[in-house]
Amino acid sequence: MDKKYAGIIEYANTLASDKLCDKGDFISLRDGDKLIITKSNADFSKLTESDIETFALTGCSGEAALHADIYAARDDISAIIHAHPENATAASRVGASIPAVLDDVAQIVGSVVKVAKGANGGSLVKALKGKYSCLIKSDGAIASGRTLDEAHTCCLVLEKGAKCYIEGSALGGAKKIGWFDAKLMRFVYKMKYSKQDQSAKMKEQK
Amino acid sequence: MSNEKVLREIIKQSGIRLLEHNLVQGTWGNTSAKLNDTSMICTPSGMDYIRLTTDDLSVVNIENPKEWIGSRKPTSERKIHAAVYRSCKEAGAVIHSHPTYCSVLAAARVSLPIAENLRSLIGGDEVKVGGYGLPGTKKLTKNTMEGLGGRKAVLMANHGVICWGRDMDEAFDVLKILEEESRLFIEKKVMEKAKAKTFSREQLYEIFENYVKKA
Numbered sequence: 001m002d003k004k005y006a007g008i009i010e011y012a013n014t015l016a017s018d019k020l021c022d023k024g025d026f027i028s029l030r031d032g033d034k035l036i037i038t039k040s041n042a043d044f045s046k047l048t049e050s051d052i053e054t055f056a057l058t059g060c061s062g063e064a065a066l067h068a069d070i071y072a073a074r075d076d077i078s079a080i081i082h083a084h085p086e087n088a089t090a091a092s093r094v095g096a097s098i099p100a101v102l103d104d105v106a107q108i109v110g111s112v113v114k115v116a117k118g119a120n121g122g123s124l125v126k127a128l129k130g131k132y133s134c135l136i137k138s139d140g141a142i143a144s145g146r147t148l149d150e151a152h153t154c155c156l157v158l159e160k161g162a163k164c165y166i167e168g169s170a171l172g173g174a175k176k177i178g179w180f181d182a183k184l185m186r187f188v189y190k191m192k193y194s195k196q197d198q199s200a201k202m203k204e205q206k
Numbered sequence: 207m208s209n210e211k212v213l214r215e216i217i218k219q220s221g222i223r224l225l226e227h228n229l230v231q232g233t234w235g236n237t238s239a240k241l242n243d244t245s246m247i248c249t250p251s252g253m254d255y256i257r258l259t260t261d262d263l264s265v266v267n268i269e270n271p272k273e274w275i276g277s278r279k280p281t282s283e284r285k286i287h288a289a290v291y292r293s294c295k296e297a298g299a300v301i302h303s304h305p306t307y308c309s310v311l312a313a314a315r316v317s318l319p320i321a322e323n324l325r326s327l328i329g330g331d332e333v334k335v336g337g338y339g340l341p342g343t344k345k346l347t348k349n350t351m352e353g354l355g356g357r358k359a360v361l362m363a364n365h366g367v368i369c370w371g372r373d374m375d376e377a378f379d380v381l382k383i384l385e386e387e388s389r390l391f392i393e394k395k396v397m398e399k400a401k402a403k404t405f406s407r408e409q410l411y412e413i414f415e416n417y418v419k420k421a
Binding site for chain 2: 018086090094096101102103104108149150153156157160163164165166167168169170171172173174175177181184185193194195196197
């Protein structure tokens with residue numbers, strides 16, 4: 001089996017067992033001038049090769065076009081997960097952006113998880129600017145990264161950050177991390193902390 | 207097997223245990239074990255726990271954590287680990303991780319009260335939240351150690367938790383208990399606010415929606 005297909009199947013399984021993804025979600029990978037993506041309503045816990053398809057980055061439609069728009073706008077993104085985890089989805093329903101209230105959120109996601117107004121490439125690219133994640137109004141969240149491994153971690157951390165923000169509201173409110181501190185941590189994460197690990201994984205994914 | 211080899215194996219396994227119990231995500235968190243009065247063995251900075259081998263661990267000087275021997279740079283939080291061994295002589299293993307429910311309290315900067323039957327294990331009647339500091343800084347070490355006091359755990363503001371045990375198993379016991387107690391504490395707070403006898407996600411979402419409206 002193609003290495004990229006195998007990678008998607010492996011992470012689909014992991015995301016399903018983490019309870020981050022289910023039917024109705026999507027995983028995609030950049031592959032040169034093409035993208036590889038799971039089909040609509042694929043069962044993530046039992047994903048097979050026949051649940052995955054390949055499109056050219058230009059001229060695709062539907063969910064694939066959303067992912068293609070992100071790949072076109074962002075050189076630093078090569079894997080995307082569109083998921084509906086419990087807490088991130090609850091925030092997306094209310095239309096509430098999630099400020100980084102944890103250091104790891106500031107690092108892998110960014111200073112704030114913004115809400116894209118509509119499920120179209122333009123709003124998603126705007127909400128994702130400088131970040132690896134955003135919410136989509138009433139349609140879950142996007143988690144991304146340089147590799148599937150990073151997009152998976154991004155999804156885990158996004159959901160934890162959403163949970164802290166939501167459950168923190170019962171404890172008097174979670175405290176936001178300062179804007180400058182959050183930007184600094186994001187920079188250090190991308191340029192230093194994760195570099196060796198992600199560079200090795202990027203080579204393997206190619 | 208030598209003591210050092212045994213400890214290296216225990217630390218390698220501790221990374222897998224953190225992932226398996228969802229006590230950390232990605233390459234964050236770090237663990238260490240005391241080798242002798244002057245040195246500890248630490249996990250490296252930013253490395254995948256699954257790929258980690260016992261050769262990737264470093265031996266770090268407890269008195270001066272800038273000094274270390276190994277093939278990979280040890281975690282940037284080694285200063286906190288060293289400070290724990292210096293101030294808590296009984297400590298044999300230290301875990302720093304990002305478990306979900308502890309993180310909720312850490313983000314809200316709310317201390318966790320400890321029930322009477324758990325106080326001898328934790329070493330006090332509450333687990334405090336240390337003041338905020340950027341990762342790897344002296345300020346974070348100072349604030350975290352102030353929050354720890356003589357207890358076996360401290361929540362790190364907007365970050366996660368540090369805990370220790372006489373050995374790695376005890377450190378994991380402390381960590382898992384904190385995570386469970388944090389979950390129960392949050393549910394209790396939700397029920398109090400909702401004036402309900404049982405916890406439900408719907409009550410929580412209602413509290414959240416009101417909070418967002420005011421924010």
